[in-house]
Amino acid sequence: MAQIEMRNVQKFFGPNQVLKDLNLTISNGEFVVMLGQSGGGKTTALRAIAGLETVSSGKILIDDVEVQGRKAADRDIAFVFQSFSLYPHMTVRENIAFPLRAVRMDAADRDRAIKEVAETLQIAQHLDRKPSALSGGDMQRVAIGRALVRHPQALLMDEPLGVLDAKLREQMRAEIKRLHIARGSTSVYVTHDQIEAMSLADRIVILHDGVLQQVGAPDEVYQHPTNLFVAKFVGSPVMNIAKVQIKGTEVMLPGTDGGFHFGEDLLAGMRHTGAAVSLGIRPEAVLLAHEKTDGFAPAVTTNIEPLGSHDIVDVRLGETILRARTQSGFVTGEGQSVWVSLDPARAHFFDNQTELNLRGAA
């Protein structure tokens, strides 16, 4: 159990700055996911917390105690890597027991600790096998077991499901979350997979180019992205982005005659800035109709992706292609005429220069 704090953390690798003034507080018992592309700084941040990487400046506090000068072993934090990094010549039992060697513990207590963690992770039946005899999922369970057996203050995980296949990844996701709830330990998890982040996290921390972009609950990050990077990184298919002109209460897409009507209150926040803006709208907020409807503009379908549970339909509107999420079979073919509208409540406007979400600022 631990609260982790990063204050003004900077990290340079030679001339490259990989963490730029990072400030973050992770509460006791929280599950935080650091999300970003490779090179974004998320793994460096995680390794800095663990003590596997020094920081160039700034402070790292665990339960209000500065630890940036301490060795990894003295921080009481466990780390799980993407590569399972088990000892191949040892049995599962010996692998899990390994971290207990350093602490004085009698044999009975040690056995009890191993048994408890093995039962939680459902690997008790494998205790006497070698890692090479296990499936990928079981190997990662053993790696997590080895991390948890000491009851560390915090559990740090760096893309732990990255090498597993899709179905196993989905199953392990739920297991890791249940484990977190059962143990109540502070967990920090690094991934580049936005679905993993959305489904695991209490809060998501998005890093890009070493700069913290946004910290928030999954809903917040999805519905109120602070900037264009976050908007495009979270959600699949990606949010539609189109440069638009705002005339009065009309939002005009390039190459169209009419605009979409937005309420005065929705546009008020940004008009006075006078900035050139882009509209951002998720596929589920692009509404389609077969018949001419008030507030809808004519468009032509250009592509349909039937996914069984729903379809993704691309429509051309002037110079813009918008992706819309519809019921299965709503549109039957390409080249069809449809009517399109946008849900103003779920639209975003981004400043083309700063890429900031103007509605977030209003």
Place this chain on the structure above:
Amino acid sequence: MAEIKLRDITKKFGPNTALRGVDLTIEDGEFFVLLGQTGAGKTTTLRVIAGLERPDAGQVIIDGQDATAWNAAERDVALVLQQYSLYPRLTVRGNLEFPLKSRTQNFTADQIAERVSRVAETLQITPLLDRKVERLSGGEMQRVSIGRAIVREPRVFLMDEPLSALDANLRDVLRVELKKLHHDLGATFVFVTHDQVEAMSMGDKIGVLNKGKLVQVGTPDEIYTRPLNTFVARSVGTPPMNLIDGTITGNSAVLNAGGHALPLDNSIAAEGQPVRFGIRPEDVVIEANAPAKGRVFDVENHGVLKILAIDMDGALVHATVSAQMDVGIDDPIAFGWKPEKVLCFDPGTGHNLGLDRV
């Protein structure tokens, strides 16, 4: 333009049988997707079509001609792989010209220039033509690979997981582009993938492979709504279709886990027969007074929707619900299903019992 037929193809690698009597017809101009897990035999099938593997038994027929003994060059097919395999020292233009400059081709310089510029336009890589390949992004490199395949104007395009190495957003974009390319060229495409989203969204037809056997061929809609067996049922859709064991009693499905009784539209199996019921997560309905009871095991927030895993006496049932639903882990929950969407499978063979009745 080509129609491809595989007749009873068997291919062994030492003691391992990679393909077991595969029969398959790919129509001229079709976008055909081979879907399967690693080791299912999809890449081997593709290589047999390409002439890179010689089958141990069976025939490959291209446009009505037995092509089994033809080598790869004679078959006039183009292969695009997951790895880009471009010439790093050459420019994009150099890579695109390469297949046309081979000794077996007799193109004039003008013809080559014309074809290269047309292909570059199709794939929107004209501005990149004079750049070195090593300075391109992953998506640009894959476009060049595809360009190198289409510049020869082959009869068949074979693609082996061409999008797998790309990041998610780029995959979305190239999926649409490949479909458009297929539409514009009108050529036969055979596309191998393990990704069910790619298979569903791109294919005119999908062939599902399992352990060297072709299990089912059908349109995406057929594969999704009328799967031949539980294997096919779970190979498309996320999360996969729920399979719940139970028995039929009157017009109800009585589930083994918890003994809950859920309505059926019309009973397909006989009274009292054990059945494996199949229901997709989007057809599970959460309602306060619904007949089945459970506890929320997991909630995954996907932004546009939430996926619940419901623990029903030890069996997990997945349900897709609105993103606005207020639900937490360990909450008690009641659920039902859309009776018209329930499929019935034989618990022993996995066979879809509903397909026997017309």
